Amino acid sequence: MTAEDIINLFNMIPLPGEGGYYVETYRASEKIDDLPARYEGPRTFSTAILYLITPTSFSKLHKVKSDEVFHFHLGNPVEMLKIYETGKTETEIVGTDLVKGQKPQAVVYKNTWQGTKLIEGGKFALLGCTVAPSFEFSDYESANKDLLIKQFPNAKALIEKYI
Known part of the structure; x- marks a missing residue:
């Protein structure tokens, strides 16, 4: 099985801003209204996606407003950076x-701040990602390389690898 096979099998699309390919597989039907101020409005309890990384389309540094749990399903191992x-x-x-x-x-x-890449030589990795409260694109922030290096100068080499 190839990355292209998986993309076609699950009708995955490119994940805007971050990189990789995804398909949302679950969105809770119930909503939470009373959330911390960082959220703009209510969210459903949880969302889940299948997420595919390739050598040329990986998870660039970003952060979101909710906790995320990643599950490895298939393919080659990945390196996940957290700042x-x-x-x-x-x-x-x-x-x-x-x-x-x-x-x-x-x-x-x-x-x-997080980013995920295949270990060198890997062809693809299929991961699952569960987010609670649910993920909304308004909760996503892409990293600005210069600002991040200024904020975390000790992580410059790692930041440059994941931008």
């Missing part, structure tokens, strides 16, 4: 080789 509000950086390898320390699941907390 926390404190400036601490963390890189996780998400995949299925538990003996090598890969994790089948990764959590990204709200307002954490």
Whole structure:
């Protein structure tokens, strides 16, 4: 199976701004009205997507207003970069080789800068991403390279890799 096969099988489309390909597979029917001030209006309880990364279309640095849980489904392992509000950086390898320390699941907390790329030589990775409260495109913020480097100068090399 190839990345193109998966894109066609699930009718995936390019994920605007971030990169990669996605299809929304779940959106809760019930809404939450009383949310923190960072949200512009109500949200449903949760959303889920299938998300595909290729060597040329990866998850560029961005952040969202809700916690996200990524699940590895198929393909080659990925490297996930997280830059926390404190400036601490963390890189996780998400995949299925538990003996090598890969994790089948990764959590990204709200307002954490994040980006995800295939490990060098990989052809594709199919991930799931569950967001609660639900994801809305108005909750998405793309990274500005210069501003991010100014804010986190110790992470310059990592930031440049994921822009």
